[in-house]
Structures are given as structure tokens and as C-alpha cells.
Amino acid sequence: MDSLEALLDYKFRNSLLLAEALTHPSLAYETQRPHFDNQRLEFLGDAVLQLALTSHLYHLFPGFTEGDLTKMRARLVSKEALCNFASGIDLGEYVLLGRGEEASGGRERASTLADAFEALVGAVYLDGGFEAARGVVLKVAKEEVYKISEKPEEKNPKGQLQEVLQAILPESPIYKVVSADGPDHDKYFVVEVHWNNVVLARGKGKNKKQAEAAAATGAIEAKSWESGAK
Structure with missing residues (x-):
């Protein structure tokens, strides 16, 4: 030892x-x-x-x-x-x-x-x-x-978006895969984030997690819940 x-x-x-x-x-x-x-x-x-x-x-x-x-x-x-x-x-x-x-x-x-x-x-x-x-x-x-x-702050766009939205309504955002193209080893995902019956944003990534994070980031940056839809 x-x-x-x-x-x-x-x-x-x-x-x-x-x-x-x-x-x-x-x-x-x-x-x-x-x-x-x-x-x-x-x-x-x-x-x-x-x-x-x-x-x-x-x-x-x-x-x-x-x-x-x-x-x-x-x-x-x-x-x-x-x-x-x-x-x-x-x-x-x-x-x-x-x-x-x-x-x-x-x-x-x-x-x-x-x-x-x-x-x-x-x-x-x-x-x-x-x-x-x-x-x-x-x-x-x-x-x-x-x-x-x-880099003391770990980015968690999905968590940030949920906190913002639930302060308005007690409803969580829902992430839906719109498409998943490409071969198994190199897929390309597109995900939409829905909330209160509207699409807030769309994100892209090499896996669902990345695409969901991109969609959440897009919604946060655009503050799309304020205008009602994206």
C-alpha cells in the first residue's frame, strides 16, 4: 500500500x-x-x-x-x-x-x-x-x-426554465422530440419545449439531453412565455 x-x-x-x-x-x-x-x-x-x-x-x-x-x-x-x-x-x-x-x-x-x-x-x-x-x-x-x-455556476437551463415558469403557473414544461435523423452512431435530435399549451422554443443536439437543454436555453433567452408562443 x-x-x-x-x-x-x-x-x-x-x-x-x-x-x-x-x-x-x-x-x-x-x-x-x-x-x-x-x-x-x-x-x-x-x-x-x-x-x-x-x-x-x-x-x-x-x-x-x-x-x-x-x-x-x-x-x-x-x-x-x-x-x-x-x-x-x-x-x-x-x-x-x-x-x-x-x-x-x-x-x-x-x-x-x-x-x-x-x-x-x-x-x-x-x-x-x-x-x-x-x-x-x-x-x-x-x-x-x-x-x-x-466556473462556479453549473448551467442547468432546464431547471432554470422550470423555476421561472412554475413561479407563473404550477405547470412544468414538457419536452417533445420532433425528429431524430441520422444513423444510430450519429443521430441528430430536434426537441420542442411546450408549456401552457404553447411551444416556447426548439432546440437541436446530438442527443435528447443536449437538444432539451438547447430548447430550454432558447426559451430563457427569448422569454417566449411572455409573448405566448414561439
């Missing part, structure tokens, strides 16, 4: 904590050691991770509101982000899995990686205290935090 500790820039005093953090429940089940897996450390690590990132974002963005900070933190503690953190230190190579879990691709499974990273943070906290855990979190999350500092 020396290579993992080198990536973390942290040396465990109690190596059993590291072993516990890396032990997937499938191995604990197979070896009949139900109390030795990473689930409890995952629970603890989740709280430590939240506090470390909350504190960092609080000081990094002094002018941001509670809502802004909450959204940014949510991006950093999402399963996708945690999986990326784990992949960045090749954590999947060190996780101890049961034979069945190994055979089914568990070493690359997003939930396995995310859980193992949280457990690892919990283990560092127990071994070296909060500052040590905070240091590990910020080292591993450095790139993602940098991305957020460059």
Missing part, C-alpha cells in the same frame, strides 16, 4: 484502518468477517468529506450565498465526482473484493469506487485527525475544485 500512501501524501500509523477502508463488503462476507468492511468508515468519511469541502468553499468564495455554495458542494460530493477522485489515485487497484464481485467488474464500478474513497477519508480522519483528512481531500479534489473556481 506504499504507492497509495505516496499518492495521498499520507502515511498511516495504523495500517489496519487502511485495510478496513479498502475491504469491500463482498470480501467480508466471503471470509465470514462481517464486522471488517468499509461501510462504517464510508459513513464517517462522508461527513468528514462534506465538512472539509464546505470549509474550503466557504473561504474560497466569500461573496457567494448559501445556495451557491450548496450547489457547488453537491457537485463535489456527487457519486460521479467521488468516482473521479478515486480513479485519480487508482483506488480501484487497491480495493479488496470478493471473487464474485471481482468477476462481475466490481473494481471499476462507480459505487464501489465512490464508497471506497469515502471510507479512505474516514480512515485518515481516525488515524491522523481532521487536518490530515482535510489535506488528503483537498489534494485529491484539487483539480475539480479548480474547475469550480473557474
